[in-house]
Amino acid sequence: MDRLAQWRQAGKTFNWSGRRIFYREGGRGEALLLLHGFPTASWDWHKVWPALEERFHLIAPDFLGFGFSDKPRKYDYTIARQADMVEELISCAGIRDFHILAHDYGDTVAQELLARHNKKEKGFGAGLSIRSLCLLNGGLFPEAHSPRLIQHLMASPVGRLLTPFLSKRALTRNFNAIFGPNTPPTEQEVNEFWELITCNRGKGVMHRLIRYMTERRLNRERWVGALQQADIPLRLIDGAKDPISGRHMAARYRELVPDPDVILLDDIGHYPQTEASEITLHYFLDFVENRA
Numbered sequence: 001m002d003r004l005a006q007w008r009q010a011g012k013t014f015n016w017s018g019r020r021i022f023y024r025e026g027g028r029g030e031a032l033l034l035l036h037g038f039p040t041a042s043w044d045w046h047k048v049w050p051a052l053e054e055r056f057h058l059i060a061p062d063f064l065g066f067g068f069s070d071k072p073r074k075y076d077y078t079i080a081r082q083a084d085m086v087e088e089l090i091s092c093a094g095i096r097d098f099h100i101l102a103h104d105y106g107d108t109v110a111q112e113l114l115a116r117h118n119k120k121e122k123g124f125g126a127g128l129s130i131r132s133l134c135l136l137n138g139g140l141f142p143e144a145h146s147p148r149l150i151q152h153l154m155a156s157p158v159g160r161l162l163t164p165f166l167s168k169r170a171l172t173r174n175f176n177a178i179f180g181p182n183t184p185p186t187e188q189e190v191n192e193f194w195e196l197i198t199c200n201r202g203k204g205v206m207h208r209l210i211r212y213m214t215e216r217r218l219n220r221e222r223w224v225g226a227l228q229q230a231d232i233p234l235r236l237i238d239g240a241k242d243p244i245s246g247r248h249m250a251a252r253y254r255e256l257v258p259d260p261d262v263i264l265l266d267d268i269g270h271y272p273q274t275e276a277s278e279i280t281l282h283y284f285l286d287f288v289e290n291r292a
Contacts, residue, residue, distance in 0.1 A: 003046070003192075004043060004192045004195060004196075007024070007043055007046060008022070008068055010024065010026075011023060011024050011042075011068065012024070012025060014061070014089055014092065016064070016085045016088055016089070017085075019064055019069070019070040019072065020069060020070045021061055021062065021064060021069045021070070021085060021089065022041075022042070022061070022062040022067060022068035022069045023042065023059060023060060023061040023062065023089060024042055024049070024058065024059075024060045025057075025058060025059055025060075025093065026049070026053045026057075026058050027052065027053035027054065027055070027056050027057050027058045028056075028057055029055055029056050029057055030055075030056055030057065030098070030099060030131070031056065031057045031059065031090070031093075031095045031097065031098035031099065032052060032056035032057065032058050032059070032098060032099045032100070032101060033059050033060075033086065033090060033098050033099070033100045033101070034052075034058060034059070034060035034101050034102075034106075035060075035061075035063075035086070035100060035101070035102040035103070035105075035106025035107075035109050035110055036060070036062070036063070036066070036067075036103060036104075036105070036106050037103040037104025037105045037106055037107075037136075037138065037271075038066075038104055038105035038209060038210065038212070039066070039193075039197050039206065039209065040066070040067065040193050040196050040197070041062040041063075041066050041067025041068065041069075041196045042060040042061060042062050042067060043067065043192065043196060044103060044271070044273060044274065045060055045101075045273060047273060047274060047277035048273055048277050048280065048281045048284075051281055052281070055285070056099070057095070059089065059090060059093060059095070059098075061085070061086065061089055063082050063085070063105070063106075063109070064077065064081070064082065064085060065077050065202070065205050065208070065209050066196070066202075066209070067196045067199065068196070068199055068200075069200075070200065071199075071200045071201065071202050071204070071205045072205070073204055073205060075205070075208065076208075077205070077208050077209050077211065077212075078211075078212075078215065079108050079109055079112050079212055079215050079219070080112060082109045082112075083109050083112040083113050083116070084122070086109065086113065087113075087116075087122060087123040087128065090128070091123060091128070096127050096128060096129065097128070097129040097130070097131050098129075098130065098131060099130075099131050099132045099133075099134070099288060099292060100113070100130060100132070100133045100134070101134045101136075101284060102133070102134070102135055102136065102138070103135075103136040103137065103138060103271070103272075103273065104136070104137060104138040104139070104245075104270070105138070105212060106138070107135050107136070107138030107139070107140055108138065108139065108212055108215070108216060108223065110133055110135065111140070111223035111224075111226050111227065112219075112222075112223065112226075113130065114130060114133060114226040114227070114230060114232075115222050115223065115225070115226035117129065117130045117232070118226055118229050118230065118231065130232055131232060131292055132232055132233040132234070132235075132287070132288060132291070132292030133230070133232060133233075133234050133235075134234075134235045134236075134237065134284050134287055134288075135234070135235070135236045135237070136236075136237050136238070136239075136272050136273060136280070137238055137239050137242050137244070137245045137246065137249070137269075137270050137271070137272065138245055138249075139213070139216055139244070139245055139249070140223075140224070140227065140236075140245070140249060140252075140253060141220075141224060141249065141252045141253070141256065142213075142216040142217045142220055143252070144245070144248055144249050144251075144252040145213070145216070145244065145245060145249070146243060146244050146245070146248070147213060147244060148174055148177070148178070148243075148244065150170065150174060151210060151213065154206055154207050154210045155207070155210045155211060155213050155214065159206075159207030159210065160207045162207070163203050163204055163206050163207055164203070166197075166203050166206065168190065168191070168194045171190060171193060171194055171197070172185075172190050175190060175193070177243065178242055178243060178244055178269050178270040178271075179269040179270065179271060179274075179275055180239060180241045180242075180267050180268045180269040180275055180276075181241060181267070181269075182267055183267070183268060183269065183275035183276065185271075185274070189274065224256065227253075227256070227257050228256060228257060228258065232292075233261075233287070233291040233292045234257065234261060235261040235262075235263065235283075235284075235287040235291065236250060236253050236260070236261065236262045236263070237263045237265065237272055237280055237283050237284065238250040238253075238262065238263070238264055238265065238272075239265050239268035239269045239270060239271070239272045239275065239276075240264045240265060240266050240267075240268065241266075241267060241268060241269045242268075242269045242270040243269075244270055245270065246269070246270070247264065250262050250264055261287070261291070263283045265279065265280070
């Protein structure tokens with residue numbers, strides 16, 4: 001059995017609003033919620049999972065429309081609904097307070113959860129609480145986000161027409177462009193990413209999922225404000241070579257977030273947890289142990 005199949009076999013499913021959500025759970029200790037990016041899944045955390053499992057009670061869902069979760073065709077995928085799903089999942093797991101480690105799309109879900117935490121909205125008005133938030137590369141500030149051409153096209157009115165033409169070759173080309181120059185994805189990693197994307201006919205919902213880029217602009221005040229008004233420890237660990245949300249995003253973070261705690265990984269791209277798992281893990285654990 002290959003390692004992605006083993007990951008899936010060790011997972012669980014959670015019924016949310018009639019949809020099946022895949023997630024991994026493991027470890028003991030303080031709760032840590034792991035929120036993955038676009039267009040992949042909770043598998044993104046597999047390199048840091050064993051070490052984190054020794055220290056934390058881990059919860060890592062595949063968002064609706066991603067990975068091994070259901071991918072309904074006629075569905076309005078919004079960040080708020082993904083956050084609702086996460087709230088229900090952690091509540092059903094008996095978790096009340098938790099740390100968050102997030103990446104890319106997961107950063108945006110984390111910002112929505114943080115806004116709810118700050119304002120005591122929804123489950124956060126009934127006892128849920130975030131203890132700390134550590135962010136990896138993502139579009140935290142829409143004015144500093146530089147998406148790839150394919151992302152622009154997928155988010156446009158012609159996006160649904162392009163989904164049949166998405167290919168592993170194109171994925172390889174785009175991932176090579178966003179990973180660090182010395183840490184490109186291996187062929188096996190690309191194959192795994194592609195399997196996650198295409199599982200449950202996933203190509204057919206890509207144009208719907210990517211609407212989160214428009215949501216970031218529409219909800220900028222709420223989601224940027226969540227970081228600026230946070231009453232919990234925050235850290236950004238950023239792969240500087242990422243053309244989408246690298247050094248320029250970290251610079252904007254320093255401009256807008258009070259008392260900014262930023263770790264720049266100079267030769268790393270968009271996926272720090274994959275490209276440099278050990279150093280990313282080091283800086284995350286340092287953050288939780290010394291600031292959170």
